[in-house]
Amino acid sequence: MSTMTTATATTTTIAPTAATTARQARRPAKRRRVNWSFITMIALVCFMFFPIYWMFMTAVLPTSAVLSRNPALLPFGQTFSFDAFTTLFTETAIVSWLLQSGFVTLGSALLSTAVAVTAAYAMSRFSIPGQKLVGMTFLMGRVLPGTLLALPFFVLFQAIGLLDTSTAVILANTAAITPLTALTLKGYFDGIPREIDEAALVDGCTRLGVLWRIILPVSVPGLAACFGLAATAAWTDLLFARTLLLSRENWTMPQGIASMISDVEIHWNELMAAGLISIIPVMIVYWFLQPYLVSGMTAGGVKG
Amino acid sequence: MTTSDTLTRVRGLHTGDRGPRAPRKRAPRRSRITAAAYIAPSMIAVGGSLVFALVLLVGMSLRDVSLGRLSAIFAAPLTLTNYVEVLGDPATWRSFLVSLIYTVGSTLLPFIGGLMIALLLNQRMPGQRLLRTLALVPWAVPSVTATVAFVWMMQPTYGVWNYLLRSVGLIDTDVNWFGDPNLALLAVIIPTSWKAIPFFTLMLLAGLQSLSREQYEAAEVDGAGRLARFRWITLPGLAPFILVALLFSAMHSFREFDFIYASTQGGPDGATETAAVRIYNQAFESFDLGNAATLGIVTFVLVAVLVALLFRRLNKGSLEGFL
Numbered sequence: 348m349s350t351m352t353t354a355t356a357t358t359t360t361i362a363p364t365a366a367t368t369a370r371q372a373r374r375p376a377k378r379r380r381v382n383w384s385f386i387t388m389i390a391l392v393c394f395m396f397f398p399i400y401w402m403f404m405t406a407v408l409p410t411s412a413v414l415s416r417n418p419a420l421l422p423f424g425q426t427f428s429f430d431a432f433t434t435l436f437t438e439t440a441i442v443s444w445l446l447q448s449g450f451v452t453l454g455s456a457l458l459s460t461a462v463a464v465t466a467a468y469a470m471s472r473f474s475i476p477g478q479k480l481v482g483m484t485f486l487m488g489r490v491l492p493g494t495l496l497a498l499p500f501f502v503l504f505q506a507i508g509l510l511d512t513s514t515a516v517i518l519a520n521t522a523a524i525t526p527l528t529a530l531t532l533k534g535y536f537d538g539i540p541r542e543i544d545e546a547a548l549v550d551g552c553t554r555l556g557v558l559w560r561i562i563l564p565v566s567v568p569g570l571a572a573c574f575g576l577a578a579t580a581a582w583t584d585l586l587f588a589r590t591l592l593l594s595r596e597n598w599t600m601p602q603g604i605a606s607m608i609s610d611v612e613i614h615w616n617e618l619m620a621a622g623l624i625s626i627i628p629v630m631i632v633y634w635f636l637q638p639y640l641v642s643g644m645t646a647g648g649v650k651g
Numbered sequence: 652m653t654t655s656d657t658l659t660r661v662r663g664l665h666t667g668d669r670g671p672r673a674p675r676k677r678a679p680r681r682s683r684i685t686a687a688a689y690i691a692p693s694m695i696a697v698g699g700s701l702v703f704a705l706v707l708l709v710g711m712s713l714r715d716v717s718l719g720r721l722s723a724i725f726a727a728p729l730t731l732t733n734y735v736e737v738l739g740d741p742a743t744w745r746s747f748l749v750s751l752i753y754t755v756g757s758t759l760l761p762f763i764g765g766l767m768i769a770l771l772l773n774q775r776m777p778g779q780r781l782l783r784t785l786a787l788v789p790w791a792v793p794s795v796t797a798t799v800a801f802v803w804m805m806q807p808t809y810g811v812w813n814y815l816l817r818s819v820g821l822i823d824t825d826v827n828w829f830g831d832p833n834l835a836l837l838a839v840i841i842p843t844s845w846k847a848i849p850f851f852t853l854m855l856l857a858g859l860q861s862l863s864r865e866q867y868e869a870a871e872v873d874g875a876g877r878l879a880r881f882r883w884i885t886l887p888g889l890a891p892f893i894l895v896a897l898l899f900s901a902m903h904s905f906r907e908f909d910f911i912y913a914s915t916q917g918g919p920d921g922a923t924e925t926a927a928v929r930i931y932n933q934a935f936e937s938f939d940l941g942n943a944a945t946l947g948i949v950t951f952v953l954v955a956v957l958v959a960l961l962f963r964r965l966n967k968g969s970l971e972g973f974l
Contacts (some may be wrong), residue, residue, distance in 0.1 A: 385776040391768055392785045395848065398800045399788065401811060405803065414809050459696075466693035473686035481690060484698040490954055491701070492906045492927035495947045498711075498934045499704035522700040525693050554685050583793035585909045590935065601795040605913045608799050615803055622796040629791040637784070 399626070406431050406620040413615055431616035432624075441621060443596060444603035448582060451513050451599055452628075455520035455581035459528050460574045462521065467532035468558050472541060488526040496523065497590040504591060511593045519587040524580045528573045535569030536562065575636040579629055600625050705951065711944035733945040742921060742929070743946060747953070750925040752836060753843075753911075754904040758897055760844035765851020765896075770885075772852070773859045790849035794842075794909035801842035802829060802914050832922040835915055839923050843910045847903075851896050858892030859885070898961070905954075926950045 405413050407427045412419065419425055435441050470481070496519070504515040539562060547557045563570065585601040592598060598606070604625060607618045712734065714727040737743050768786050772779070789797065805812045805828040816822045828838040866884050875883065908927050911917060917924035917932050924932065930950065934943035 382776060384771050384774050388768070388771045388776060388782055388786075391764075391771070392782055395768075395789055395845070396785055398797065398804060398845065399792065401804055402796075402800050416809065416814065418809070418811055418814055420811070462692045462696050465689040469686050469689035473682060473689070480698075481694065484694065484701060486958070487701055487955075488697045490902050490906070490958060491951060492908065492930065494908055494927045494931040494934075495708070495950060496700060496704050497931065498940070498943055498947065499707040500700070501934075502707060503703065518696075519700075522696050525697050529693055554682075579791075583795065583909070585795050585913065586931075589912075590931075601793060601909070601913075604795050604799055608802060608913065615806075615809075618799055619803065622799055625793050625796045626791060629793065630788075633787075633791040637787075 399623075402619040402622050405615055406617075406623055408616075410616060431614075431620040434614075435617045435620050435624075439603065439607070439617070439621075440595070440598070441600075441603060441624070444598055444600045445624070447513065447592075447597060448600040451516050451520065451584075451588070452578050452581040454513065454517035455524060456574050456578035458517060459521045459524045459577045460532075460570065462525050463528035463532050463573060463577075464558070464563070464570070466525070466529040467536050468562065470529070470533045471536035472544060485526040485530060488523070493523055493586045497586055500587070501590050510591060511597060513592075513597070515591045516584070516587050516599070517581075519591060520581045520584055523584075523587070524577045527580070528577050531576060532566075532569055532573045535566055535572070539565060571636055575632045578632060582625075582628060705948075708944040708947045708951075711940055712948050714941060716940050733941040737942060737945040737949060742924075743949070745921060746924050746926045746929040746946075749836065749921075749923065750905060750927070753840060753907070753923070753925050754901050756837070756840040757843035757847060757904045757907070758900045760840065761847035761851050761900065762893070762897060764844070764848040766855055766893075768848065768852045769855035769859055772856055786852060787849040789846045792846060794846060794907075795913045797842045797846050798910050798913040801838075801845070805829065805838060805841075829914055830919055832919045835919055835922040839911050839914055842914075843904060843907060846910075847900055850900060854892055854896040855889060858889045861892075862888040 404418075404422065407429060408419075408425055409428060409430075412425060500515070500519045501510070504510040504512075504518075509515040509518075543561060544557050547561050548554070552560065583601060584599075585605060588599040588602050589605070592602065600621075604618070604621050607613070607621060710725060713729050713731070714725075715730055715732055716727050772783055772786065776782070792800075804810050807813060807825040807827040807830070810828075812828070813822065813825050816826070826834065828834050862885065866888075867880060870880050870884055905925075906927055907925070908931065911923050911925060911928050912931070915923045916936075917928045921929075926946065927950075930943050930947050933939050933946060937943075
């Protein structure tokens with residue numbers, strides 16, 4: 348029972364604090380005032396949401412309305428069509444891009460989560476030989492530009508014949524993502540009392556058994572956050588895909604979108620439709636994992 | 652104290668003080684081997700590729716090579732021409748300046764936005780959950796997608812930005828945001844910042860909720876106004892969170908590739924070519940491997956020095972558990 352409480356306690360829930368509630372309750376007289384915070388917040392949210400709204404408008408409005416010097420800002424009185432989506436699926440290789448991206452994303456997320464689990468457990472529970480080195484390595488992995496890794500990866504994968512395969516991108520992504528996932532997961536494991544480990548060890552469980560049977564089952568939210576962060580990073584990766592996947596039929600979604608914007612004549616409707624499609628999987632992950640991602644992000648200082 | 656000492660303390664990686672019953676001091680040999688085995692896969696993945704990358708980059712930077720086979724690279728004679736060339740090239744230093752402006756710009760802008768949103772969300776208002784979810788949405792948009800959306804919105808002829816600016820009379824000609832060398836850097840900073848706002852919102856909101864309400868109550872009793880409470884309670888309490896958020900955001904922006912590559916590819920005339928993008932362009936557009944590797948090594952050294960200096964100045968408490 349105490350495990351569960353501690354594990355949940357590490358999940359930062361963002362809700363109005365008792366402080367705000369108490370303060371507002373004490374001043375009922377002022378409640379009728381215009382709530383400027385609310386109005387400002389609405390304005391800010393509109394501003395934040397506008398690019399997505401505009402993508403949608405561009406994707407569903409006819410070309411004549413899109414290529415207008417006085418575009419209609421609101422959807423009222425407009426004719427909508429989903430032709431851009433149809434064209435996208437019939438005339439571009441988007442299905443292939445999505446499948447490639449899906450494969451690379453799943454592979455990278457699974458591999459980097461698996462690698463992160465043991466690393467995070469070791470960092471959380473053991474005194475590791477060469478601890479400083481591990482810390483430095485992970486930090487360096489997070490600061491150095493990915494382009495600095497892209498070139499050696501290109502040479503390496505060319506040498507071992509993996510260039511232009513999804514495997515190469517998965518391996519490259521794993522190297523780039525693991526510092527984030529391992530540290531996120533370590534934060535989560537730290538919240539689980541080590542007395543549990545010790546009790547299990549006394550009862551004759553092996554270290555691996557403790558991790559597998561005791562720690563992992565109570566860490567499902569942490570694992571989900573870790574997996575979600577890794578999947579998001581892999582799904583959005585342009586750099587490694589662009590460097591390591593050369594032939595058109597191996598392209599991923601970001602590459603496909605990047606290629607559409609460098610076309611001589613840009614089809615904005617289709618480009619925005621493709622953009623919307625690329626958002627959907629992340630939105631789904633984000634929707635289900637929101638509470639865990641929040642704690643993961645704040646604990647690991649992870650930026651998507 | 653060495654830098655790595657500081658780093659280890661800052662990162663909270665020490666396991667020595669986690670509970671009184673933890674048998675750490677006399678860790679048996681077996682458990683050290685177990686620990687090493689557990690950490691090995693990640694070290695191979697991360698450390699292995701870093702070491703491999705650095706060795707290869709150093710090797711390439713010392714040779715006059717273009718994109719080719721591994722064996723051909725190391726057969727070439729050693730030379731320092733790459734370093735002479737790269738360090739003497741004004742474009743190198745300009746790319747670092749562009750990196751600096753880009754990093755500062757796309758850290759400070761979302762910081763201001765994120766702080767505003769966090770302060771607002773920390774108050775009670777109708778539809779709070781929905782507003783929070785909507786305010787965090789940019790986080791879920793892939794960089795490339797965010798980039799094309801902004802390139803479209805800021806398109807000179809049909810873009811909605813220019814339309815709005817024309818409507819209110821701020822501009823009378825079509826501004827080519829991404830195509831004008833004077834504006835392109837600002838143009839790429841905007842989508843980068845937009846996507847970074849949720850990160851700041853989350854970090855700062857977490858910080859705001861960790862502040863104790865007693866302090867606010869005491870201050871209110873003492874007659875402190877809104878501004879005074881913000882200045883003397885919120886800001887100092889939030890400072891460590893602000894510091895961490897700024898630091899991570901800056902680290903992230905410095906590495907950024909997607910936003911710039913998908914919009915301007917470093918152009919026009921190198922106006923948006925950060926060090927990260929220049930390394931890529933030198934290697935995969937100009938096929939000058941030696942030059943790219945050298946620039947990579949110079950970047951690496953610069954980053955290492957900056958990180959070392961930074962962590963020397965930070966006190967350990969503020970970063971505990973965040974790295």
